[in-house]
Amino acid sequence: MSNFKNGLKIFTAPFNSGNPVTVLVLGICSALAVTVKLQPALVMALSVTIVTGFSNLIISFLRNTIPNSIRIIVQLLVIATLVILVNEILKAYVYDVSKQLSVYVGLIITNCILMGRLEAFALGNKPIPSFIDGIANGMGYGVILVVVAFFRELFGSGTLLGIKIIPESWYVVVDKSTGYIAEGSGFYLNNGLVILPPMALIIVGCIIWVHRSINKDLQDK
Amino acid sequence: MEKNSDKKKININSNIYTIVYSIVIVIIVAVLLTIASTALKPAQKLNIKIEKQENILKTVGKAKDAGNVKDKAAYIEQEYEKYIVESYLVGLNGNKKDGDAFTTELKAELVKPAAERSLPIFVCQDGDSLRYVVQLYGKGLWGPIWGYVAFKSDMNTIVGVVFDHEGETPGLGAEITTEGFQTPFAGKQIFSGNNLTSITIQKPGGTSNNHTVDGISGGTITSRGVQTMLADNLKLYNGFFNKMKSENENKLIETNENNTSDE
Structure with missing residues (x-):
C-alpha cells in the first residue's frame, strides 16, 4: 500500500508543485515553438511523454553501472537513441503525422525536462518509480502545452484542432474597392500577436501566476 | 544496491x-x-515515392480521394499510372535529355553548372488536353521548400500548384501547404506578353491581378521564399516553355493552313 501511495505521490507531483514548466521552468523553448496549433502540441506532448518515460526507465536500470564522469553523455545517448527510433517509426508508419511534426521530434532531444528528470530522479531511484516519474513529467509538460495551444489557436486562428470555432459572420470584412470596413460585417478579428512566440511566453507567465496564487507554497517569501 | x-x-x-x-x-x-x-527504410522510401506521386497528381486536380481510400499507396500508384502519360528531363535550352525524371533530385541539379542541369517534366493527360507539371525547389524561413506547378499546354496558365516544406512555422509559414494558399494560384498566368513575370506574392487584401496571389499574414518570409522559388525555377524552365510555345504556334499555323486548303 505504501508503495502505491508513493507511486501516486510521484505521479501527481508534476501536475502541481513539481510541474516541469511552471515550477521548474524547464522546456520553455518548445512550449513556445509548438503551441501555435493544438494538434502539434498534442502529438508533441505524447512524444515527450513516451521519451521521458522510457529514458527514465533505461537510465534507472543502468544507474549503478554508469561512470560518473560520462553520465551526462550516456543520458544524452539514451535520449537521442529513443528520439531517433520514434522518428524513424513515425516516418515509416504514420508519415503524415511525422511530416506535421517535422523538426520538433528531433528537438525533443534538446528538451531540458528529459535531462532534468534523468539527473534529478532516474539516477537515484528504482526503475518503476522512475518510469512513473518520467510519464508524469511528460504529461505535466503536455498539460501546459495544450493549455497554451488552446488559447493561441482559439484567439490566433479562430479554430480548435483545425475546426472553425468563431463564426465566420463575426469577422470584420474589408471592402476591397473602398478600403473601409464593409457595411453589415462583423466586429471580430483574429489576434495576430497571439500567433507569435512572445505571446506564448505571456500565456505561460499567466499560468504561472494563476498556479502560484492557488498554491501558496510556491510563492517566494 | x-x-x-x-x-x-x-x-x-x-x-x-x-x-x-x-x-x-x-x-x-x-x-x-x-x-x-x-x-x-523500404517503408519510408515507399512513403516518399507515394507522396511525390500524390503531389504531382494534386497539381492537376487528381487523386482527390487519397484521404478516404483504405490502401492509399496502391490508389496513388494506380492514379499515377492512369494520368501521367510521360515524364522526361529537359536542359535549359528546352531539349530533352537522357535520364529518369521521377528519380532526379531537383535539389542536386540546382547546384550543378547551368549547362549540365536536367529539369524534370511530367506530362499529364486530362481528357483531351495535356498538362505539364514542373518541379520547384527553394528556401523558406527555416529550411528548404519545394513544390510542383501544372501548366496548360499554352505554358502560361497555371492549372494548380502544390507546395511543401521541411520545417516552416506551424500556423504561419507552414500554411503554404494549405488549400487556402494554393487554390488562388489556379488560372494565374506567368507570362505577360513574351516576358516571364512569374507570380508575385503580395500582402493580403491588396488589389490583385493575373500575376499576383495573396501571401500569408505572419508568414512573410516563407511567402517571399515561395515567390523567389517560383521566379528562379520558372526562369530555368523558360527554354522549355518557349520551345513548347513555338511548337504550339507551328501546329496552330499548320492547322490553319490545313483549314484554309480544305475550304
Whole structure:
C-alpha cells in the first residue's frame, strides 16, 4: 500500500508543485515553438511523454553501472537513441503525422525536462518509480502545452484542432474597392500577436501566476 | 544496491571502466539504430515515392480521394499510372535529355553548372488536353521548400500548384501547404506578353491581378521564399516553355493552313 501511495505521490507531483514548466521552468523553448496549433502540441506532448518515460526507465536500470564522469553523455545517448527510433517509426508508419511534426521530434532531444528528470530522479531511484516519474513529467509538460495551444489557436486562428470555432459572420470584412470596413460585417478579428512566440511566453507567465496564487507554497517569501 | 555489493567490486569510476563502458554502449546503440534504420527504410522510401506521386497528381486536380481510400499507396500508384502519360528531363535550352525524371533530385541539379542541369517534366493527360507539371525547389524561413506547378499546354496558365516544406512555422509559414494558399494560384498566368513575370506574392487584401496571389499574414518570409522559388525555377524552365510555345504556334499555323486548303 505504501508503495502505491508513493507511486501516486510521484505521479501527481508534476501536475502541481513539481510541474516541469511552471515550477521548474524547464522546456520553455518548445512550449513556445509548438503551441501555435493544438494538434502539434498534442502529438508533441505524447512524444515527450513516451521519451521521458522510457529514458527514465533505461537510465534507472543502468544507474549503478554508469561512470560518473560520462553520465551526462550516456543520458544524452539514451535520449537521442529513443528520439531517433520514434522518428524513424513515425516516418515509416504514420508519415503524415511525422511530416506535421517535422523538426520538433528531433528537438525533443534538446528538451531540458528529459535531462532534468534523468539527473534529478532516474539516477537515484528504482526503475518503476522512475518510469512513473518520467510519464508524469511528460504529461505535466503536455498539460501546459495544450493549455497554451488552446488559447493561441482559439484567439490566433479562430479554430480548435483545425475546426472553425468563431463564426465566420463575426469577422470584420474589408471592402476591397473602398478600403473601409464593409457595411453589415462583423466586429471580430483574429489576434495576430497571439500567433507569435512572445505571446506564448505571456500565456505561460499567466499560468504561472494563476498556479502560484492557488498554491501558496510556491510563492517566494 | 544491495545486490551489487555481493558481487566482486568493480571501480566504476576508473578510466578503463569508463572507456570500455562508453565503447560498449555506443556499439549497442549503433547496432540498434542500424537495424531499425535498415528495417524501416523500404517503408519510408515507399512513403516518399507515394507522396511525390500524390503531389504531382494534386497539381492537376487528381487523386482527390487519397484521404478516404483504405490502401492509399496502391490508389496513388494506380492514379499515377492512369494520368501521367510521360515524364522526361529537359536542359535549359528546352531539349530533352537522357535520364529518369521521377528519380532526379531537383535539389542536386540546382547546384550543378547551368549547362549540365536536367529539369524534370511530367506530362499529364486530362481528357483531351495535356498538362505539364514542373518541379520547384527553394528556401523558406527555416529550411528548404519545394513544390510542383501544372501548366496548360499554352505554358502560361497555371492549372494548380502544390507546395511543401521541411520545417516552416506551424500556423504561419507552414500554411503554404494549405488549400487556402494554393487554390488562388489556379488560372494565374506567368507570362505577360513574351516576358516571364512569374507570380508575385503580395500582402493580403491588396488589389490583385493575373500575376499576383495573396501571401500569408505572419508568414512573410516563407511567402517571399515561395515567390523567389517560383521566379528562379520558372526562369530555368523558360527554354522549355518557349520551345513548347513555338511548337504550339507551328501546329496552330499548320492547322490553319490545313483549314484554309480544305475550304
